Amino acid sequence: MTDSVPESTRQTLDRLYENPETRLTSLFELAPADEQVDGQLTMFKALANEHRIRILEALRDGELCACELQVVLDAPQSTVASHLRELKDAGLVKTRRQGKWTYYRIGDTAVLQLLDIADALTGDTV
Amino acid sequence: MTDSVPESTRQTLDRLYENPETRLTSLFELAPADEQVDGQLTMFKALANEHRIRILEALRDGELCACELQVVLDAPQSTVASHLRELKDAGLVKTRRQGKWTYYRIGDTAVLQLLDIADALTGDTV
């Protein structure tokens, strides 16, 4: 299990600790499961874009159709559509089709918590 | 204030609503302040990388020096260093220098909330 550690790193640990093998094992225990990180990464990637953040903020008060979101973002139709696709793929928004229009809404309100916490983290100048 | 809207979009709104000007104004009110979005974007960008997520998860239980994080990530020194730089720039981690070693710790525990919520959002298969 500790075989993949580069030799240089192992040497470093040898210098740092009396019992490097034990320390190595406890460091490996700090690594979360791959599935967990994958899921978190999917979320944060989906949120790491200004247009997509603005879309989600606009949907706080309720659903909007794609054409209305074009107004909010002030961006070309194809650009808005591709961002909506990404948000939908990530499960952050859900859609409802009504005639020619597609209405978008927040998929899970926990996303709004993410937006709020991220805002609070940068907002206060402590 | 509504001057920057493309003509095609304005035409769409004309078809959709009886009172397009009023609707235009209310749509603009859905747009959050630039500073808010900038801050949120900084956060999510910093979190949108597998290595950086793993670093933060590893720091849950307390501080670690850069060389220990190299073990956790199993990545080259320069790679780890650049990710630590980004996390520090975003304010997500703080540093403490002791001799040759630089110890990293979580800057604000609210970050852990972000990680937890993101995990929960993808974890449950409702």
Added chain:
DNA sequence: GCGTCAAACCGAACATCACCGATTTATTCA
């Protein structure tokens, strides 16, 4: 069927990010 329109998809140019070897900067200790 046919024209119209909202939305989705495609593809190519462009921008940004990630990786990592090599080098430099600090710090310790002899």
Added chain:
DNA sequence: TGAATAAATCGGTGATGTTCGGTTTGACGC
């Protein structure tokens, strides 16, 4: 002072993300 070492920085290359005109799809009314 000089050797050793942890960490930061630099620079070039490849990977990934974004943009947006053009096209296609699907729904509506005539």
